[in-house]
Amino acid sequence: MKKIAQKTLLSFIALSAMESAFALDSGAKNLTATEGATDYFKINCAGDTDHLNFKLFEGAANSVVETPATPSQLFNATLTKLKLTTIVSVIEVGTNKEITLKGGNGAYTLALDTFGTNLSVKTAQTYSVQYQCLSATKKITAGSSTLTKQSIESAKKTLANGKTAKYIINCAKDKTNGNTDSLVVKLINKTTAVAKSASTASSALAPSGDLTAQVIKGAIAKNTTGEEAIDVQNGSGKYDVLVNSPTNKALPYHFEYSCLNTKNVDAQTAPFQLLQDQ
Amino acid sequence: MKRFIFLMLMGLSLNVFAHDDGGILGENADAVDYFMVSCSADSDRMYFNISTSTTKPLLSAQVVKGTFATNIPTSRGGVEISQGGGSYRITVNKNGFGKVGYSFEYHCENGGEHTETDITRLQ
Numbered sequence: 001m002k003k004i005a006q007k008t009l010l011s012f013i014a015l016s017a018m019e020s021a022f023a024l025d026s027g028a029k030n031l032t033a034t035e036g037a038t039d040y041f042k043i044n045c046a047g048d049t050d051h052l053n054f055k056l057f058e059g060a061a062n063s064v065v066e067t068p069a070t071p072s073q074l075f076n077a078t079l080t081k082l083k084l085t086t087i088v089s090v091i092e093v094g095t096n097k098e099i100t101l102k103g104g105n106g107a108y109t110l111a112l113d114t115f116g117t118n119l120s121v122k123t124a125q126t127y128s129v130q131y132q133c134l135s136a137t138k139k140i141t142a143g144s145s146t147l148t149k150q151s152i153e154s155a156k157k158t159l160a161n162g163k164t165a166k167y168i169i170n171c172a173k174d175k176t177n178g179n180t181d182s183l184v185v186k187l188i189n190k191t192t193a194v195a196k197s198a199s200t201a202s203s204a205l206a207p208s209g210d211l212t213a214q215v216i217k218g219a220i221a222k223n224t225t226g227e228e229a230i231d232v233q234n235g236s237g238k239y240d241v242l243v244n245s246p247t248n249k250a251l252p253y254h255f256e257y258s259c260l261n262t263k264n265v266d267a268q269t270a271p272f273q274l275l276q277d278q
Numbered sequence: 279m280k281r282f283i284f285l286m287l288m289g290l291s292l293n294v295f296a297h298d299d300g301g302i303l304g305e306n307a308d309a310v311d312y313f314m315v316s317c318s319a320d321s322d323r324m325y326f327n328i329s330t331s332t333t334k335p336l337l338s339a340q341v342v343k344g345t346f347a348t349n350i351p352t353s354r355g356g357v358e359i360s361q362g363g364g365s366y367r368i369t370v371n372k373n374g375f376g377k378v379g380y381s382f383e384y385h386c387e388n389g390g391e392h393t394e395t396d397i398t399r400l401q
Contacts, residue, residue, distance in 0.1 A: 036348040036357070038340060209373040214310060214340060216369065219400040221310040223371035230308055244349035246336040246373045275345040 023053070023256040024269050028060070031211070031243060032278055033250040040276035041241040045259030047192075047268035051233035053258045054241065056213045056226035058206075060252040075125055075159060077187050078111045088187070090116060091127075096188040105172050105180045110147075112187070113164045124160045124265040125191040128153050133171035136181040141174035143183075156190055160265070192268050210249045216240040229256075236267070297395050300381030303337070303372055311370040312401035317386030318394035321363040327356035328370065328382040335374035339382065342367040356383070363393075 031037055045052055076089040081103035088099040101108060114125060130153045133143035140151070147167045148154035159165050171180035207226040214223050217234040224230045232239060236259070245251060259269040303309045317324055328339045330352055338351040343361040350357050359366065363386070372378050386395040 035354060036350060038347040038349045040342070040345065040347040209335065212338065212371065212373050214369050214371060216312075216342075216367070219312065221312045221369050221401055222308045223310045223369070225307055225373055227307060240342065242340050242342065242347050242349075242369075244338065244340065246338045246349075246351045248351070248353075276347055 023055075023258040024271060026255045026257070026272065029243070029253050029255075031245055031249075031251045031253065033245075033248055034278055035248055037244060037248070037278040038276065039243040039278060040274075041243075042273040042275060043239045043241060043257055043259070044270040044273070045236050045239060045267060046270065047236060047259070048261045049236040049259040049267040050262045051231045051260055052215060052217070052239045053229055053231050053260055054213070054215050054224065055229040055256045056207075056211065056224050056243070057254050057256070058208060058211045058226050058251060074116055075112055075114050075127065075187075075189060076116065077185070078113075079108055079183065079185060080111070081106060081108045081183075091187050091189045093125075093189055093191045096186060098184055098186050100182055100184045102182040103171075105141075106170070108169045108171065108183050110167045110169060110185055111164055112159060112166075114159060114161045117161050122161065122265070123191070124158045124263070125189065126156050126158050127190055128156055128188045129167070130154065130186040130188070131169050132184050133169075133180040134182050134184060135174070135177045135179065137177075139174075139177040141177050141180040142172040143169065143180075144172075145169040153188070158263075158265070210245050210247045211251050211253055212244060212246060213255065214240075214242045214244075216242070231260075241272070297384050297397065298381060299384070299397055299399075300379070301370070301399075302377060302379045303370065305375060305377055307335075307372070307375050309371065310401060312399070313368040313370075314398045314400055315366045315368060315384050315386070316396040316398070317363045317366065319363040320388050321386040321393040322388050323358050323360040323362070323386075324366050325356060325358055325385045325387055326350060326366075326368070326382065327384075328352055328380060330378055330380040332376075332378045332380075335372040335376050335378060337370070337372050337378050337380055339368055339370045342369075352380075358387075 074090050074092045079086045079101040086101045091097045133141045143150035173179045215232045217239045220234045222230045259267045261267045301311045330337045343366045386393045
């Protein structure tokens with residue numbers, strides 16, 4: 001029985017650690033006992049945000065520990081055609097690289113993977129791709145793919161860590177510029193580094209009902225006492241967060257927040273803006 | 279009798295200026311009722327007072343305008359919020375599980391005069 005309890009506790013701790021790995025933390029905050037006291041924040045969610053996930057924690061934060069920036073997220077690309085292969089590795093966040101394969105006319109396979117990324121990072125990566133089929137004199141020949149049209153950057157794609165994405169790119173003879181000699185693919189890693197500036201080791205208490213928070217965007221509003229995380233679903237843009245006490249108590253607290261897309265992966269969460277501190 | 283008629287008339291006359299609304303918050307602790315009160319441009323503040331006959335869970339309202347926000351638990355009584363004309367957002371919620379019925383009074387004002395007041399229920 002004791003072992004089961006220990007295992008449950010360990011799982012809970014592991015799960016909590018995993019969750020906090022991609023949520024931003026407000027750091028230690030204090031609400032005063034002033035009548036009507038309300039702390040007022042704005043959280044800007046960008047990208048393909050579907051909803052804001054918000055969790056309120058009552059109680060003193062023991063310490064705020066500065067942690068290093070999120071470890072590198074990277075992806076690798078492999079271009080193959082029959083027995084020919086070219087590999088380019090380590091396309092880091094915010095960078096781009098080109099990969100070339102001299103394979104003539106025909107179908108090329110572009111494979112993308114995330115090998116080398118820190119496995120504790122759960123945020124999916126975003127990227128785009130651009131390609132050109134070129135003749136021996138570097139003139140554009142005929143090229144096509146379901147991914148995007150030749151020479152045009154594709155729409156933003158996502159790749160979850162540990163997954164592989166594959167695309168076919170066809171190169172053919174062009175009436176003016178002749179046969180294809182090589183395929184050049186440009187890979188642009190558009191993943192936003194998750195800037196978790198501080199992680200708060202908290203002696204979070206069970207919610208007493210003395211602290212409440214409201215998350216509002218447009219015509220949608222939700223309330224929480226911190227029992228569990230709430231999701232407010234109203235797309236990208238600014239979410240208002242109010243923190244107050246129905247009993248006018250002075251209370252320490254902190255909160256975690258994350259802008260998530262429809263797949264529940266981080267979209268683009270910017271650090272909050274403080275509008276009122278009471 | 280005259281006094282009774284006078285009080286009746288007083289009541290009727292006060293009702294001309296009264297703006298009241300209310301609702302019932304559902305069981306869930308995350309329930310929020312959400313209103314928008316529009317005060318005409320000549321207003322200098324909004325008066326707000328919320329009440330309930332329920333003692334538990336505790337009921338509160340928040341009034342937000344621009345970068346200003348205040349919390350109004352039922353224990354606070356009537357509050358004058360001097361944030362001028364425009365839209366005041368009002369959220370009503372509670373600190374735990376359980377249905378709560380409530381009513382509130384609101385007026386846009388300028389000095390001692392009532393100004394044009396409209397309300398829209400958003401949620």
